[in-house]
Amino acid sequence: MATVTFEKAQRWYTGTDVPAVAGLDLEIRDGEFMVLVGPSGCGKSTTLRMLAGLEEVDEGRILIGDRDVTHLPPKDRDIAMVFQNYALYPHMTVADNLGFALKMANVSAGEREKRVTEAARMLGLEEFLLRKPKALSGGQRQRVAMGRAIVRNPQVFCMDEPLSNLDAKMRVQTRTDIARLQSDLGVTTVYVTHDQIEAMTMGDRVAVMHLGVLQQVDSPLRLYDKPVNLFVAGFIGSPQMNLLHTTAVDGSVRLGGYTVPLDPSSERRINGHLTVGVRPEAWRLVSSTEDGLPMVVSVVEELGSDSFVYGTSDVEGTSNAVVVRVSARDSVHKGDLIHVTTDPQHVHVFDSETGERI
Numbered sequence: 001m002a003t004v005t006f007e008k009a010q011r012w013y014t015g016t017d018v019p020a021v022a023g024l025d026l027e028i029r030d031g032e033f034m035v036l037v038g039p040s041g042c043g044k045s046t047t048l049r050m051l052a053g054l055e056e057v058d059e060g061r062i063l064i065g066d067r068d069v070t071h072l073p074p075k076d077r078d079i080a081m082v083f084q085n086y087a088l089y090p091h092m093t094v095a096d097n098l099g100f101a102l103k104m105a106n107v108s109a110g111e112r113e114k115r116v117t118e119a120a121r122m123l124g125l126e127e128f129l130l131r132k133p134k135a136l137s138g139g140q141r142q143r144v145a146m147g148r149a150i151v152r153n154p155q156v157f158c159m160d161e162p163l164s165n166l167d168a169k170m171r172v173q174t175r176t177d178i179a180r181l182q183s184d185l186g187v188t189t190v191y192v193t194h195d196q197i198e199a200m201t202m203g204d205r206v207a208v209m210h211l212g213v214l215q216q217v218d219s220p221l222r223l224y225d226k227p228v229n230l231f232v233a234g235f236i237g238s239p240q241m242n243l244l245h246t247t248a249v250d251g252s253v254r255l256g257g258y259t260v261p262l263d264p265s266s267e268r269r270i271n272g273h274l275t276v277g278v279r280p281e282a283w284r285l286v287s288s289t290e291d292g293l294p295m296v297v298s299v300v301e302e303l304g305s306d307s308f309v310y311g312t313s314d315v316e317g318t319s320n321a322v323v324v325r326v327s328a329r330d331s332v333h334k335g336d337l338i339h340v341t342t343d344p345q346h347v348h349v350f351d352s353e354t355g356e357r358i
Contacts, residue, residue, distance in 0.1 A: 002155040002188055004028040004051065008060035011046050020046045022212040023060065031186045033179065035203030037193055038235070043212035044192045045160055051190060052081050052158045064155055079156040080149035084164050086141045088133040088148075094120075095129040098147045112151075119147040122181065139170045146178065150185070157182070157189040163198065175202055196236055200224070208232050230355040233277050233348060239308060239323045241277045244315060245352060248274050253349070255315045258293040261344045270349060270358060277348035280308065280325040283340040285332075292339030295322050300332055307332065 011021040021043040028034045036044040049055040053074035061070040069077045088097050098116045120126045123143045163171045179202045182189050199206045200220040207217040216228045227233035233241045246255055248270045253260040260276055286292040299310040309324045309332050324340055349358045
């Protein structure tokens with residue numbers, strides 16, 4: 001297998017003032033499952049297409065292992081692409097679709113049959129080998145698209161939002177299958193998605209992009225626990241982190257009448273305009289006589305094991321949206337006035353001007 005390295009890789013589109021991908025530096029380890037995630041237009045798909053050779057690299061370079069593939073055609077890069085729309089040949093059977101790339105590469109019939117049979121076994125497609133794509137479900141078609149990549153034994157898999165055409169239940173099942181398969185094969189994989197839940201559940205590491213710039217690359221748990229800036233804090237997590245704007249004076253942070261509990265080591269460095277972040281599950285309910293943030297409940301989403309409580313809190317004359325996760329057995333209703341607090345280790349503090357973590 002191989003590592004994948006982006007060195008100051010940049011892509012400009014004609015007629016634009018800023019690059020679609022701006023000087024990307026990223027190393028993907030041998031056998032790693034790397035997920036590129038971000039909102040539409042962040043540059044993640046362009047990055048993947050640059051690796052695959054489907055987009056030009058205007059500056060910088062891309063390496064697969066020790067080979068500089070920056071200007072090589074796609075067929076010479078030893079990668080296999082899995083597309084969003086499956087891209088299966090409708091007139092061919094599943095077996096013919098799986099073996100087509102091998103046939104074009106003049107692989108012998110015996111070797112083709114061996115690889116196709118093995119891929120079908122791994123993906124549970126043995127009984128469908130004689131069917132055509134129109135006779136398959138969306139999940140089965142996606143597995144055929146995966147199998148077509150597997151039979152080539154590439155150094156790198158490139159996957160461009162392969163689950164976006166599936167329904168919610170099938171997405172959950174298929175993302176588990178892909179993660180398991182990648183782990184079994186040990187092939188370096190670059191996976192693009194706009195769904196941060198997919199990113200968190202599938203990736204060994206996750207690279208968060210915004211406006212063509214890499215914001216943070218880390219393990220899913222590290223991204224969740226220690227976001228480096230406001231964008232990552234707001235993007236990773238569902239529902240997203242509560243971000244409340246305030247001003248610190250002499251190391252003390254208050255939201256209206258509520259004193260935010262802070263880690264003592266950070267208090268000395270905190271002054272000026274700040275944004276305080278707290279995850280929904282990090283809040284806990286307290287009585288009105290305790291020091292808590294008051295919140296008027298507007299919606300309660302009951303999910304069975306727990307509930308999400310959406311409401312507003314008046315901070316310095318500004319109404320702020322707040323989300324709190326509570327136990328489903330807590331009696332919270334629309335229109336209630338509740339009070340919540342948290343612990344110092346769960347409080348994230350950011351500079352409101354730069355967006356950087358303090």
